[in-house]
Amino acid sequence: MSKIKKSVYGFLRGSFLTDESAFKNWRIIIFIVGLLLIMISSSHKADIKVIKISELNKLKRELRAEYVDTGTILMRMKMESSVRKKAKDRGLMPSKTPPKKIKVTYKND
Template identity: 85%
Template sequence: MSKIKKSVYGFLRGSFLTDESAFKNWRIIIFVVGLLLVMISSSHKSDQKVIKIAELNKLKRELRAEYIDTGTILMRMKMESSIREKAISRGLRPSETPPKKIKVTYKDN
């Protein structure tokens, strides 16, 4: 066998893990596995944050729509015509005499 075939065959058999220099190889493999675990964990956490942001944006849109609806209802309730109708239903009616202005004067002693 040629040298290249032997090295490929040895790699496929896993002889790089059982050689006399295997300790150095195991350290590198464990380091790479640790980095992969950190990368996977980071990816999952970022995905969770993206999902949380999407949920919060949806909630924000819903609350904004509710705020606008409530403001519209309040504006309708504050209209003079609706107040007048409610006052009439309670037995109140507009005054027939105009209001009088009251003037207060102070005298210096």
């Protein structure tokens, strides 16, 4: 067998883990596995944060729509025509005479 075939065959059999320099190989493998675990954990945490941000954006849109609806209802309630109608329902009528200005004078003693 050629040298390349022996190398590939030895790699597939896992001889790099069992020969005399295996300790150095195991340290590298354990280090790489540790890095992979950290990377997987980090990606899961990032996914959770993305989902949370999406939920908060949805809630923000709902609250903004509610705010706009409430503002519209308030503006309609403050309109003069609706105030007159509610006053009329309660038996209040607009004054037939315009209001007069009251002047207060003080006497200097």
